Amino acid sequence: MNEQQQTLWDFMQQQSDKLATQTLQHIGLTFVSLFIAVLIGLPLGILISRRQKLSGPVLGVAGILQTIPSIALLGFMIPVLGIGAKPAIAALLLYALLPIIRNTYTGITGVDAAVKEAAVAMGMSKWQVLFKVELPLAMPVIFAGIRTATVITVGVATLASYIAAGGLGEFIFGGISLNNTNMILAGAIPAALLAILFDFLLSRLQKLNLKKVKTAATAMPFVLILLSSFYLLPSAYGSKLKAGFTPEFMGRQDGNLGLQSKYGLNIRTVVISDAVMYKAAYEKQLDVISGYSTDGRLKAYDLVVLDDDKKIFPPYYAAPIVRENSLKKFALLEKILNLLAEKINDSTMTALNYKTDYLHQSPERVAKDFLVANKLWKPARNGNNGIVRIGSKIFGEQYILASIYSMLIKGYSDYDVVTKTGLGGTKICFDALTNDQIDFYPEYTGTGLLAILQPSPKTIDSLTHSKEATYNYVQKEFEKKYNIKWLKPVGFNNAYALMMRKKQAKDLNIKTISNLKRYLEIK
Amino acid sequence: MIKVEKLSKHFGKIKAVNGISFEVKEHENLILLGTSGCGKTTTLKMINRLIEPSGGDIFIGGKNIFEQQPEVLRRGIGYVLQNNGLFPHYTVAQNIAVVPQLLKWDKKRTEKRVSELLEKLHLSTDYLNAYPNELSGGQQQRIGLARALVADPPVLLMDEPFGALDNVTRSKIHAEFKALDELKRKTIIMVTHDVQEAFELGDRICLMDKGKIVQEGTPTELLFNPENRFVKSFLQEQRLQLEFKTIRMYDIWKWLPTQPPKGGAGLAADTSFWSGLEYFKFEAAETINISHKESHEIRSASFEQLMSAFYQYKKQLAHE
Ligand SMILES: Nc1ncnc2c1ncn2[C@@H]1O[C@H](COP(=O)(O)OP(=O)(O)O)[C@@H](O)[C@H]1O
Ligand SMILES: [Mg+2]
Numbered sequence: 001m002n003e004q005q006q007t008l009w010d011f012m013q014q015q016s017d018k019l020a021t022q023t024l025q026h027i028g029l030t031f032v033s034l035f036i037a038v039l040i041g042l043p044l045g046i047l048i049s050r051r052q053k054l055s056g057p058v059l060g061v062a063g064i065l066q067t068i069p070s071i072a073l074l075g076f077m078i079p080v081l082g083i084g085a086k087p088a089i090a091a092l093l094l095y096a097l098l099p100i101i102r103n104t105y106t107g108i109t110g111v112d113a114a115v116k117e118a119a120v121a122m123g124m125s126k127w128q129v130l131f132k133v134e135l136p137l138a139m140p141v142i143f144a145g146i147r148t149a150t151v152i153t154v155g156v157a158t159l160a161s162y163i164a165a166g167g168l169g170e171f172i173f174g175g176i177s178l179n180n181t182n183m184i185l186a187g188a189i190p191a192a193l194l195a196i197l198f199d200f201l202l203s204r205l206q207k208l209n210l211k212k213v214k215t216a217a218t219a220m221p222f223v224l225i226l227l228s229s230f231y232l233l234p235s236a237y238g239s240k241l242k243a244g245f246t247p248e249f250m251g252r253q254d255g256n257l258g259l260q261s262k263y264g265l266n267i268r269t270v271v272i273s274d275a276v277m278y279k280a281a282y283e284k285q286l287d288v289i290s291g292y293s294t295d296g297r298l299k300a301y302d303l304v305v306l307d308d309d310k311k312i313f314p315p316y317y318a319a320p321i322v323r324e325n326s327l328k329k330f331a332l333l334e335k336i337l338n339l340l341a342e343k344i345n346d347s348t349m350t351a352l353n354y355k356t357d358y359l360h361q362s363p364e365r366v367a368k369d370f371l372v373a374n375k376l377w378k379p380a381r382n383g384n385n386g387i388v389r390i391g392s393k394i395f396g397e398q399y400i401l402a403s404i405y406s407m408l409i410k411g412y413s414d415y416d417v418v419t420k421t422g423l424g425g426t427k428i429c430f431d432a433l434t435n436d437q438i439d440f441y442p443e444y445t446g447t448g449l450l451a452i453l454q455p456s457p458k459t460i461d462s463l464t465h466s467k468e469a470t471y472n473y474v475q476k477e478f479e480k481k482y483n484i485k486w487l488k489p490v491g492f493n494n495a496y497a498l499m500m501r502k503k504q505a506k507d508l509n510i511k512t513i514s515n516l517k518r519y520l521e522i523k
Numbered sequence: 524m525i526k527v528e529k530l531s532k533h534f535g536k537i538k539a540v541n542g543i544s545f546e547v548k549e550h551e552n553l554i555l556l557g558t559s560g561c562g563k564t565t566t567l568k569m570i571n572r573l574i575e576p577s578g579g580d581i582f583i584g585g586k587n588i589f590e591q592q593p594e595v596l597r598r599g600i601g602y603v604l605q606n607n608g609l610f611p612h613y614t615v616a617q618n619i620a621v622v623p624q625l626l627k628w629d630k631k632r633t634e635k636r637v638s639e640l641l642e643k644l645h646l647s648t649d650y651l652n653a654y655p656n657e658l659s660g661g662q663q664q665r666i667g668l669a670r671a672l673v674a675d676p677p678v679l680l681m682d683e684p685f686g687a688l689d690n691v692t693r694s695k696i697h698a699e700f701k702a703l704d705e706l707k708r709k710t711i712i713m714v715t716h717d718v719q720e721a722f723e724l725g726d727r728i729c730l731m732d733k734g735k736i737v738q739e740g741t742p743t744e745l746l747f748n749p750e751n752r753f754v755k756s757f758l759q760e761q762r763l764q765l766e767f768k769t770i771r772m773y774d775i776w777k778w779l780p781t782q783p784p785k786g787g788a789g790l791a792a793d794t795s796f797w798s799g800l801e802y803f804k805f806e807a808a809e810t811i812n813i814s815h816k817e818s819h820e821i822r823s824a825s826f827e828q829l830m831s832a833f834y835q836y837k838k839q840l841a842h843e
Binding site for chain 1: 571573594595596597598599602604605606607608609610611612621622625670
């Protein structure tokens with residue numbers, strides 16, 4: 001434990017620059033959204049306290065907005081607002097609205113009717129009643145709403161990193177993808193501390209006496225604008241093209257780090273989720289993205305892979321990795337899984353992915369069509385000789401592979417199958433495997449080497465130029481360390497790749513990553 | 524000063540106030556009396572436009588109130604609410620200073636007026652920075668009154684101002700209320716369901732029932748000339764006490780013995796018969812001397828003689 005803390009501390013010190021930027025971005029993002037949410041929510045709450053008929057619909061809509069999963073809400077924002085700060089702020093403020101509107105409404109309608117009547121009877125105008133009586137008396141309730149909204153916003157703001165809006169989510173999701181606990185904690189702990197700190201500060205603000213509240217209320221907009229400016233200050237360095245990389249890619253030696261060290265590539269970069277990256281490139285919000293070479297969206301969005309002429313991206317050959325125990329338990333399993341060996345090459349995989357991602361066919365249908373076309377399909381035998389648990393990471397290709405394996409197992413044996421699809425990133429999937437939650441899942445040689453085994457840079461350098469060397473190494477080490485067996489590769493290499501729009505790449509005459517670098521350096 | 528004509532207020536099918544008319548003269552104290560739900564509060568609130576009437580007219584000082592801006596109208600009318608309605612987030616001083624603030628008085632003038640009122644209402648200036656919830660019910664009620672009086676409005680509307688108080692506090696405040704010089708130059712409409720209170724404080728009383736005025740008159744008129752059985756039965760329960768309080772020594776003067784006065788202190792003839800009885804009770808005297816201000820005559824009576832005069836007065840009323 002102590003060692004763990006030590007290394008976390010080390011990590012935070014090493015990455016203190018990034019940590020500071022992300023924290024400031026997080027604070028900025030939180031407060032811009034909160035500020036706008038208060039600007040909208042407070043008047044709206046006042047309005048519906050005046051026109052009770054509107055209260056049902058308004059609170060209803062705000063309530064529904066809050067039940068939309070955050071990722072989905074962020075997703076809805078992209079077609080309208082693109083990527084980056086705007087959609088993130090819009091989504092965050094929608095989340096913050098409900099508690100603010102609701103508490104303003106309850107606060108104001110909860111003010112003693114006799115007191116309100118007295119105010120009118122003394123000759124106050126509508127606005128005077130509002131500002132001198134209703135708002136001050138409702139203030140504790142309104143404040144409670146703002147506190148709730150703050151805590152929600154700090155939490156949801158971690159997801160902003162999915163759409164290139166920055167914040168501590170970059171560490172959290174990068175850490176999950178990279179199987180790096182310190183990185184996760186370096187994002188999660190400050191985020192939690194921010195939530196606690198803001199809640200505490202607001203509770204203090206609430207306890208100040210009335211006179212000080214007035215000063216505080218005048219100071220508030222300035223503080224908010226100051227805090228917001230952390231975020232809104234334009235980033236100082238620019239380049240001709242804009243890149244969007246996944247959090248995972250950002251932190252990897254065979255990702256952005258390698259691009260910088262081996263190619264000397266310097267490009268303005270935002271962090272963005274894989275889910276929206278391709279589309280953002282297609283819509284010209286990004287010029288260069290970090291993708292996977294077999295991704296169906298490559299075809300769908302008319303993108304082209306830049307040749308990795310210095311070979312920094314290690315081979316990522318897919319193969320099922322299985323618990324030794326499971327291979328013993330299910331004697332036929334190895335043979336069945338190897339039916340798929342060398343059956344799917346890069347272009348086949350890209351085409352399969354295209355069918356699910358772009359044509360929106362179900363992974364099951366794509367799997368069946370593929371098996372039928374390759375004369376591998378057999379109808380399910382509906383046996384009940386034990387249950388094989390298949391895992392998959394949370395992206396399309398893994399769903400297809402899981403479906404194919406599921407059909408093969410059902411067709412060629414009497415085992416039943418459960419698939420646990422969508423197990424997040426590498427870390428979650430691999431932990432599920434080692435903890436006996438699943439029997440196998442499709443993994444990539446490069447991931448096994450770099451994200452799971454993490455050998456010394458020297459070892460990595462000696463291996464990654466060769467497909468076979470990498471495979472043999474991970475096979476041996478997994479066996480030794482985890483009692484997990486790498487079966488035969490499926491055939492395709494889903495390596496990291498830099499991509500650009502076909503047309504832009506052609507116009508700028510960029511074919512390789514070195515070309516890209518040279519283009520960026522031309523003044 | 525205040526003229527109400529054919530005033531009505533309907534809440535859906537409920538005729539809360541049903542075509543009532545009355546007038547209040549300057550510096551008069553009119554009581555709206557009646558059981559709960561008879562429309563007293565609704566009537567009062569229409570006078571400062573907290574409720575807009577369904578029909579009818581109201582004039583204050585000859586001006587139609589519906590032709591004035593409601594806020595301006597209200598700032599010129601003191602209003603004491605049924606359960607005081609003080610602002611919980613304001614100190615006593617701020618509560619009293621609400622209307623001056625709206626009228627943009629300067630700070631000095633406001634401060635002076637606030638402390639003047641506190642003194643008149645027998646409240647210590649220690650309370651100035653206290654909040655309403657730190658005060659007793661009686662004190663809160665006085666702050667409510669001070670708030671209504673602060674801008675010295677000519678008209679004062681009071682909705683059961685002493686309703687929430689216990690009996691001892693209430694009679695104490697009644698006494699203070701009658702003695703308060705500020706109130707002597709005001710035209711007051713006060714709502715109550717308490718018959719004793721109405722008789723004690725009112726110059727005239729409107730007895731209301733189901734949104735209508737059943738009888739309007741002085742306490743004596745209501746007591747001795749009830750217009751119908753409703754009025755009679757409304758006062759029946761406390762009749763004797765009301766009579767004792769309503770009848771003045773003047774009224775029974777001619778039945779008092781003309782024998783020369785004996786030694787000892789006396790009462791003025793404009794005091795109530797009730798005070799005379801209390802005199803016997805508290806002073807343990809054989810007789811009391813009663814002095815007639817206009818004729819400077821003094822008459823003296825024993826308890827029995829006093830009671831006999833009372834019954835003769837009542838007999839005469841019955842024959843009228
Ligand atoms: N806002 C309202 N809506 C509907 N009915 C009302 C409203 N205010 C008063 N009433 C009704 O009008 C009648 C008179 O009420 P009110 O003037 O408050 O009586 P009082 O003050 O004499 O007790 C009652 O029957 C009451 O229920
Ligand atoms: Mg009432």
